[in-house]
Amino acid sequence: MKAFSYSFTFCCLLGLILLATTxxxxxxxxxxxxxxxxxxxxxxxxxxxxxxxxxxxxxxWKLSPDEDRGVTGYEILRSTSxxxxxxxxxxxxxxSNRYIDANTEDSLTYYYxxxxxxxxxxxxxxxxxxxxxxxxxxxxxxxxxLLIIGGLxxxxxxxxxxxxxxxxxxxxxxxxxxxxxxxxxxxxxxxGRPILFIPGILDMDDVQTIAGITIxxxxxxxxxQYDTKLNVPTSRSIVMSTAMExxxxxxxxxxxxxxxxxxxxxxxxxxxxxxxxxVDGIMxxxxxxxxxxxxxxxxxxxxxxxxGNSIGAIQIAGTAMPAQLPFFVAACDYTLIGExxxxxxxxxxxxxxxxxxxxxxxxxxxxxxxxxxIGALLExxxxxxxxxxxxxxxxxxxKLFSIVAS
Amino acid sequence: MDSVFSHTIAAIxxxxxxxxxxxxxxxxxxxxxxxxxxxxxxxxxxQYYANLLPKLFDNLGITKLVGAENAPEGALQALFLExxxxxNLLYLxxxxxxxxxxxxxSPKIGWxxxxxxxxxxxxxxxxxxxxxxxxxxxxxxxxxxxPLNSFNNxxxxxxxxxxxxxxxxxxxxxxxxxxxxxxxIYFLMITFGASFGYTVMSRMSLLIGRIDFLFGTWLGLVK
Numbered sequence: 001m002k003a004f005s006y007s008f009t010f011c012c013l014l015g016l017i018l019l020a021t022t023x024x025x026x027x028x029x030x031x032x033x034x035x036x037x038x039x040x041x042x043x044x045x046x047x048x049x050x051x052x053x054x055x056x057x058x059x060x061w062k063l064s065p066d067e068d069r070g071v072t073g074y075e076i077l078r079s080t081s082x083x084x085x086x087x088x089x090x091x092x093x094x095x096s097n098r099y100i101d102a103n104t105e106d107s108l109t110y111y112y113x114x115x116x117x118x119x120x121x122x123x124x125x126x127x128x129x130x131x132x133x134x135x136x137x138x139x140x141x142x143x144x145x146l147l148i149i150g151g152l153x154x155x156x157x158x159x160x161x162x163x164x165x166x167x168x169x170x171x172x173x174x175x176x177x178x179x180x181x182x183x184x185x186x187x188x189x190x191x192g193r194p195i196l197f198i199p200g201i202l203d204m205d206d207v208q209t210i211a212g213i214t215i216x217x218x219x220x221x222x223x224x225q226y227d228t229k230l231n232v233p234t235s236r237s238i239v240m241s242t243a244m245e246x247x248x249x250x251x252x253x254x255x256x257x258x259x260x261x262x263x264x265x266x267x268x269x270x271x272x273x274x275x276x277x278x279v280d281g282i283m284x285x286x287x288x289x290x291x292x293x294x295x296x297x298x299x300x301x302x303x304x305x306x307x308g309n310s311i312g313a314i315q316i317a318g319t320a321m322p323a324q325l326p327f328f329v330a331a332c333d334y335t336l337i338g339e340x341x342x343x344x345x346x347x348x349x350x351x352x353x354x355x356x357x358x359x360x361x362x363x364x365x366x367x368x369x370x371x372x373x374i375g376a377l378l379e380x381x382x383x384x385x386x387x388x389x390x391x392x393x394x395x396x397x398x399k400l401f402s403i404v405a406s
Numbered sequence: 407m408d409s410v411f412s413h414t415i416a417a418i419x420x421x422x423x424x425x426x427x428x429x430x431x432x433x434x435x436x437x438x439x440x441x442x443x444x445x446x447x448x449x450x451x452x453q454y455y456a457n458l459l460p461k462l463f464d465n466l467g468i469t470k471l472v473g474a475e476n477a478p479e480g481a482l483q484a485l486f487l488e489x490x491x492x493x494n495l496l497y498l499x500x501x502x503x504x505x506x507x508x509x510x511x512s513p514k515i516g517w518x519x520x521x522x523x524x525x526x527x528x529x530x531x532x533x534x535x536x537x538x539x540x541x542x543x544x545x546x547x548x549x550x551x552x553p554l555n556s557f558n559n560x561x562x563x564x565x566x567x568x569x570x571x572x573x574x575x576x577x578x579x580x581x582x583x584x585x586x587x588x589x590x591i592y593f594l595m596i597t598f599g600a601s602f603g604y605t606v607m608s609r610m611s612l613l614i615g616r617i618d619f620l621f622g623t624w625l626g627l628v629k
Contacts, residue, residue, distance in 0.1 A: 145544075146536070146539065146540065146544065149544070150535075150536075150539055171576060171577075172575050172576065173575050173576070173577065173578050173579060175575075204523065204526050204527055204530065205526060205527075205530035205534075206530075207530075207531065207534065207538075210527060210531070238507070238523065238526060241507060241510060241519060241523060242523050242527075244510075245519075245520060245523070268442060268446075269442050269445045269446040269449060270445070270446070270449040271441075271442075271445030271446070271448070271449060273441070274441045274442045274444075274445035274446070275442075277423065277437070277438045277441050277442065278438060278442050280426065280438075281430070281434075281435065281438050284426075284429075284430040285430065299609075302605075302609075322597075322601070323601060323605065325598055325601075326598035326599065326601045326602035326605070327602065327605075329595070329598055330602060337594065338573065339573045340573070343573075343575050358575055359575075359576060362574055362575060362576040364543070365570050365573065365574050366574075368543065368547055368570055369567055369570050369571070371547055371551065372547065372550050372551060372563060372566060372567055373567065375550075375551030376550075376551055376552060376553065376554055376559075376563050377554075379551060379552060379553035379554075380553045380554045380555060382553070383553040383555050384555075394551070397551055398548060398551055401544050401545075401547045401548040401551070402544075402548050403540050403544055403545060403548075
């Protein structure tokens with residue numbers, strides 16, 4: 001029994017010693033791995049950023065083999081001389097193998113190094129990159145699909161404009177809100193009250209304002225023929241200048257240059273709600289029989305449309321601002337929704353350029369509808385059958401419409 | 407004391423603007439005129455300090471030319487003193503276009519004002535073509551090409567295609583095409599309804615903000 005007890009104690013001690021030794025060895029091995037130098041990133045390649053106007057270089061590298069051993073990120077160093085002083089220009093997070101230096105001068109040659117940094121602030125420096133210069137390119141080939149589809153649509157626009165210029169009739173369906181324009185102007189004439197035209201609150205660089213001013217031209221021409229008073233308060237000085245020119249031309253083309261007054265179009269203020277306060281004041285004091293809200297609008301849309309509604313005016317609105325359309329639909333008699341605004345501009349002017357543009361855009365819509373239907377069917381067949389044939393075709397359609405950042 | 411005074415002024419102006427809900431009145435007219443006058447003046451000053459001074463006068467060196475202290479040297483100094491063509495000289499084109507715009511004040515040469523307008527409209531249309539085409543057409547198309555294996559995808563695809571059909575102007579809305587366009591306008595109206603409700607709620611929060619100011623900050627009745 002005693003012998004067994006000694007044997008058991010000896011075995012336990014031996015086991016403990018073995019365990020301690022093994023653990024110790026493991027610790028030594030672990031500490032060895034921490035003490036071993038951090039391996040640097042490799043294969044640092046610096047290239048000119050493609051498809052840009054110059055001033056940018058892309059730096060790529062192969063991740064440090066110690067990436068999983070506490071690397072916190074990579075510091076990018078730059079110099080204009082291989083032996084000169086390198087300065088830090090940026091930091092890329094762990095796992096990143098790409099950095100865009102967007103602050104280069106095209107006339108200078110640059111050299112790059114990448115430092116791997118770990119949690120203990122150990123650093124490890126890569127080899128030097130080859131010399132590189134940034135330069136500008138004429139084309140960004142990442143946007144080739146944009147060029148093709150845009151080119152197709154623009155080609156269709158040019159074709160239809162040429163077609164319209166030859167005097168050939170281009171069919172456009174009737175737009176409900178437009179039929180009410182003449183009726184609304186006639187009503188104001190009968191009632192002897194003015195017509196209020198609000199061309200939105202954005203500047204002439206917004207396409208909706210441009211469409212609004214085009215419609216103003218057609219409205220002003222009819223107003224000139226009917227000899228009704230027009231009031232166009234604007235919130236932008238350039239819009240005021242353009243609206244003045246447009247209304248003046250409309251009066252001249254209607255043969256009523258004598259009836260034109262500089263006071264028809266006037267500036268109020270650029271401030272959104274200051275403008276609204278003024279327009280509301282004009283509405284309740286002048287009581288226009290017809291109010292047009294054609295252009296780009298924001299939060300002021302409902303305030304103006306509700307005031308116009310309260311004075312019993314016929315209201316015709318048109319905007320492509322998705323958030324404001326519900327208010328115009330609710331408070332106005334007719335609303336030109338989204339692209340109807342641009343279509344109305346073409347329809348009213350009857351100009352070959354505008355009509356051709358609209359027809360060309362319809363070609364774009366056919367392309368869009370076809371792509372959605374074909375792409376969705378291919379995706380569905382792929383989801384059902386798992387066939388790589390359908391999968392690759394679906395991917396092709398996706399790629400045709402994808403915008404890849406260069 | 408200052409805050410009590412400023413809060414009282416703000417409250418009177420708020421009440422003045424809200425009084426429009428009852429009817430047009432002298433207090434509203436006063437507030438309206440004050441608002442327009444102050445905002446127009448503010449925008450002029452803001453435009454001067456945000457655009458005219460730093461972008462035109464400083465970049466060209468006009469500020470330095472008129473003898474302003476600490477004014478930076480601009481493109482004109484670079485041209486005439488160093489014989490160098492500075493990039494900022496391009497601002498001269500913008501300045502000339504701005505002056506051309508003012509020529510409308512003269513009836514004889516007012517036609518010149520059309521040139522800067524044509525430049526603004528034409529360049530904006532050209533510049534925005536790519537941006538709009540990418541975000542409003544290409545990107546939306548790419549994200550609509552989905553398999554028809556869920557109700558959400560089906561709604562998205564049918565809604566988009568019928569919506570485009572509604573905005574197709576080269577064909578009369580009759581027969582099957584007209585039916586599809588009608589489905590498209592239903593989709594639009596449902597979207598508008600949801601958007602309307604959402605925005606009305608956000609407007610209510612604005613109203614609550616003003617009422618909180620009147621009864622809390624100003625009168626101290628709401629803690």
